[in-house]
Amino acid sequence: MKKVLFATTALIALGSMAAADVRLSGYGRFGLDYNDLNSTDANDDNYNGVSDMTITSRLRLQVDMSAETDGGVGFNARVRMQAESRDNAPQSNGGVVVLRDATGAIITRPDGVGNDVPVVTRPNDNGFNGARFGVTYGGLIVNVGNIIGAVENAPGLYTTGTRSAGTGIDGMGFNSLVLKNVGWDAYDSDGQGVNGVEALYTVGGFTGHISYSEDNDDVASFDDVNGISVPGETRLGLMATYSFGDYYVTGAYQDSSDGIVIGGDDLNDLYFLAAGGDFGQFGAKIAYGESTLTKAWSLEGNMDIGAASNILVWVTDASSNKTIDIGGTPTDLGSDGTSWGINYQYDLGGGATFVAGYVDSENKLAAAHRQDQKQFQAGVYFSF
Amino acid sequence: MKKVLFATTALIALGSMAAADVRLSGYGRFGLDYNDLNSTDANDDNYNGVSDMTITSRLRLQVDMSAETDGGVGFNARVRMQAESRDNAPQSNGGVVVLRDATGAIITRPDGVGNDVPVVTRPNDNGFNGARFGVTYGGLIVNVGNIIGAVENAPGLYTTGTRSAGTGIDGMGFNSLVLKNVGWDAYDSDGQGVNGVEALYTVGGFTGHISYSEDNDDVASFDDVNGISVPGETRLGLMATYSFGDYYVTGAYQDSSDGIVIGGDDLNDLYFLAAGGDFGQFGAKIAYGESTLTKAWSLEGNMDIGAASNILVWVTDASSNKTIDIGGTPTDLGSDGTSWGINYQYDLGGGATFVAGYVDSENKLAAAHRQDQKQFQAGVYFSF
Amino acid sequence: MKKVLFATTALIALGSMAAADVRLSGYGRFGLDYNDLNSTDANDDNYNGVSDMTITSRLRLQVDMSAETDGGVGFNARVRMQAESRDNAPQSNGGVVVLRDATGAIITRPDGVGNDVPVVTRPNDNGFNGARFGVTYGGLIVNVGNIIGAVENAPGLYTTGTRSAGTGIDGMGFNSLVLKNVGWDAYDSDGQGVNGVEALYTVGGFTGHISYSEDNDDVASFDDVNGISVPGETRLGLMATYSFGDYYVTGAYQDSSDGIVIGGDDLNDLYFLAAGGDFGQFGAKIAYGESTLTKAWSLEGNMDIGAASNILVWVTDASSNKTIDIGGTPTDLGSDGTSWGINYQYDLGGGATFVAGYVDSENKLAAAHRQDQKQFQAGVYFSF
Secondary structure (H helix, E strand, O other), X not given: OOOOEEEOOOEEOOOOOOOEEEEEEEEEEEEEEEEOOOOOOOOOXXXXXXXXXXXXXXXXXXXXXXXXXXXXXXXEEEEEEEEEEEOOEEOOOOEEEEEEOOOOOEOOOOOOOOOOEEEEEEEOOEOEOOOEEEEEEOOXXXXXXXXXXXXXXXXXXXXXXXXXXXXXXXXXXXXXXXXXXXXXXOOOOOOOOOOEEEEEEEEOOEEEEEEEEEOOOOHHHOOOHHHOOOOOOEEEEEEEEEEEOOEEEEEEEEEEEOOOEXXXXXXXXXXXXXXXXEEOOEEEEEEEEEEOOEEEEEEEEEEXXXXXXXEEEEEXXXXXXXXXXXXXXXXXXXXXXXXXXXXXXXXXXXXXXXXXXEEEEEOOOOOHHHOEEEEEEEEEEEEO | OOOOEEEOXXXXXXXXXOOEEEEEEEEEEEEEEXXXXXXXXXXXXXXXXXXXXXXXXXXXXXXXXXXXXXXXXXXXXXXXXXXXXXXXXXXXXXXXXXXEOOOOOEOOOOOOOOOXXXXXXXXXXXXXXXXXXXXXXXXXXXXXXXXXXXXXXOOOOOXXXXXXXXXXXXXXXXXXXXXXXXXXXXXXXXXXXXXXXXEEEEEOOEEEEXXXXXXXXXXXXXXXXXXXXXXXXXXEEEEEEEEEOOEEEEEEEEEEEOOOEEOOEEOOOEEEEEEEEEEOOEEEEEEEEEEOOEEEEEEEEEEEEOOOEEEEEXXXXXXXXXXXXXXXXXXXXXXXXXXXXXXXEEEEEOOEEEEEEEEEEEOOOOOHHHOEEEEEEEEEEEEO | OOOOEEEOOOEEOOOOOOOEEEEEEEEEEEEEEEEOOXXXXXXXXXXXXXXXXXXXXXXXXXXXXXXXXXXXXEEEEXXXXXXXXXXXXXXXXXXXXXXXXXXXXXXOOOOOOOOOEEEEXXXXXXXXXXXXXXXXXXXXXXXXXXXOOOOOOOOOOOOOOXXXXXXXXXXXXXXXXXXXOOOOOOOOOOOOOOOEEEEEEEEOOEEEEEEEEEOOOOHHHOOOHHHOOOOOOEEEEEEEEEEEOOXXXXXXXXXXXXXXXXXXXEXXXXXXXXXEEEEOOEEEEEEEEEEOOEEXXXXXXXXXXXXXXXXXEEEEEEEEOOEEEEXXXXXXXXXXXXXXXXXXXXXXXXXXXXXEEEEEEXXXXXXXXXXXXXXXXXXXXXXX
């Protein structure tokens, strides 16, 4: 069956200055996930029919395509296919369903909300995400489509150097993030993305990044990136980073308009600041983020142990940024609590890594039995 | 990450007469699309919540698979994955949804049309289309599945030599077509196709093509190719072309039965005639098409400018082919008007092309504010 | 377009002990399918709007990814994309749809069964299935995700050496199986699979296989493999095989719990026994299977004819295993009847095979006009 073998280090490029290529790469990761907020005990407050111990897994297959003009301008495109399981269920993204009758006429739904509504679908197969298209010339990159996003691209936003960009096998909810209860434009690995436009410029140690996206007014073509958006929302993102030696400082900002408004402020306005660096065997990061509902800071440190191991610890503290009057009651809608996590990695060689992680996350504004969550994961990550 | 690089000109074939292979190829295209019938101004007749300036893009990744028997008979299959955005919305095709309850029983819908109805779904990911399977031997090709289609394969049906097979980045509605208000069997790049059968035979300058497809009676398994079909429809297509030197003449015909009937005629009956050729730096084409509702002719000319540029101009004039009595009122249901377009291409080298186009299309039978449409597009196309 | 050619026998591996790779392989198959239970005659008992002669086809594109640690532990993952047509309709699997209104709230459906219900969707495109992840070390294999399944892996369960693992082009319903009216865990080529875990160990001629899977209680994340399962069901599978020379004996068992119960017994409990072997030009197999509803035995023999042909004949006899009292009436719910089939294959070289098959299947417990079914198929299979 498997008669074609392409070793990942094989480079079969012809000498032409104007070459086009297709590259396949990706990773697999799988392991055990313990989550104390899952329960199959119908008498438990946390009962959701999901065992507290499940297998978490993801296969990512990425296709990178590129061409270069005679003048040295590069064009590229990237798509990914993901097959995932979390909480013992596939994780493919949903879509929009418009019901029509056999003649093609739109069916009026009994709830009167119209047919052209967003739905959550969990399809039985796994397709490719929306494409990102890019133009590169010297230090300048311009992308359209499923863009990276200026805020998403800020160094120090996610944990540094872990295989999941969070803790454990699948990130375990990315509780170390200082941006909470807010959505920002980001490359969507399992959906169509925001169809935005962005420019990145790098010169010396400086990188600047500006991104912009705009939803259509109609529900049917609206994208729902990072969960918190509405039709017609526009987002402008800015990010600047300066790196010197093994250190960096970064700042990012997003201005949202025509989106969800909470107590007079746009829900998805945010800013983010971080600084970090490597000190030989050690690394450290400090980050601060503020959105309309929540502000948070985070500290992170990691240490190499021997030739193949690394251990990373983080703590993130969030507090409400805005108290809103709801029916006469002052109410905090964001997050409030201190979360911490630890991640251990061991390099097995050949692109494989053993990963284990523990996260204890707190949100005093959640329902009583969900204010504290403990997760543990251990498993393997391999790239190809 | 991206460790595997396959240059598109690399040919790693072993000398065996009986070889099997998998080929990856495709293209990316993206640019700006101005369409004066889109509007975000709620007071505008054209209001649809979509900006008149959007990004249009497509990534096509094609997989060609083949094998050859010891006797020289070739077998092949082709599928494509497309990630597209037009009018700021993903363009994946829909499907059929059958609702069932938790026990698996079919849910009776309140509108009484049954569950097994076609729906428009806009999924959050992008899969592969239906496969075309082929057998080749000498000048004979037999295909089944997602077939090319005899009419679709007629030279001169689409514009000649443009990257979009129409005008601009994405074809801009393919208004140069002389077949209007009619559907014919064609390779479906983003759906399952018609599951037909076809034979092509080439000898000397002659190519003949016959195709046939048949829908099931049940709505659930019915395909909706080119928008105008009903369950149970059968289509027989014929095409013949003769090429001599740089010139060609072609004729195509489709007979539809058990489909939509308009005033006693099958909606999807059509014929098409075209002639064209290259005259050194210049090219030209004349085409005529007639379907039940509309007849149209088209003229097209193009010219190379310098070493890398080409400019193409077309004009298509349509008129109603059938007046139907609807409630005592003689009514024209097709298209009536003169449309024209211009396409400019500049070869950037390395498989990349700069493309710009303008289309002004007219249909006096459309709603008052949609009788005239102006579109402009400019962007880039690169193949890999 | 098709500039990249990878011959299937090309092996571009670097010498590293710790290599990672991506492999593409698969097959195409297509041919004519005659099924006397399809009918387009509205006066026929069997009327279903589908012609009794259709094209059956499948394209399978498989991606195998792997890496190996410095210590010789292998990691791998496998996904497949399938584009299929049977009975003139695409065969992609369905999924789960949860309807929400424009604000994201779940829409209460008029039938009161809730929104989170399984649906049959027939999408217009074809994605990849759920991934299987594996770890290998010496004779030990541990898989998670879309597992093989212990019962599914038993030698002799399917017909031996036919291209379809059944009869004809697409297996024609796999009527030779002795496990009837029962579902077991199996690699799902066109869906997400069971997200199970399994271990296989091979030493000398012995192979042992144990598999386990567990559904969540909630309908939305429940998988429906092999058609007969309910949310919350758990399945434990065991298989052992001993091979000596060209002969084998095998036994397999599945214990189901919290699934469907029929007259006090778990529907999906089963066991399977088989023995088979090659005797030079001849091969033979005997198999017995018993599930809660049905027990069956099967005999199979095949013979090479000349250098390139093989002919295989099987007969399977099923009888009811359990009579249940339904409203005072003793009722048999399983299968009862004798089915037989014949499969002919001719090796065309280059990975291509001509295949023809005939199946006459009987079930006296089905509706009167569906108790006897005759199918014939002929076509081509090619691997790449």
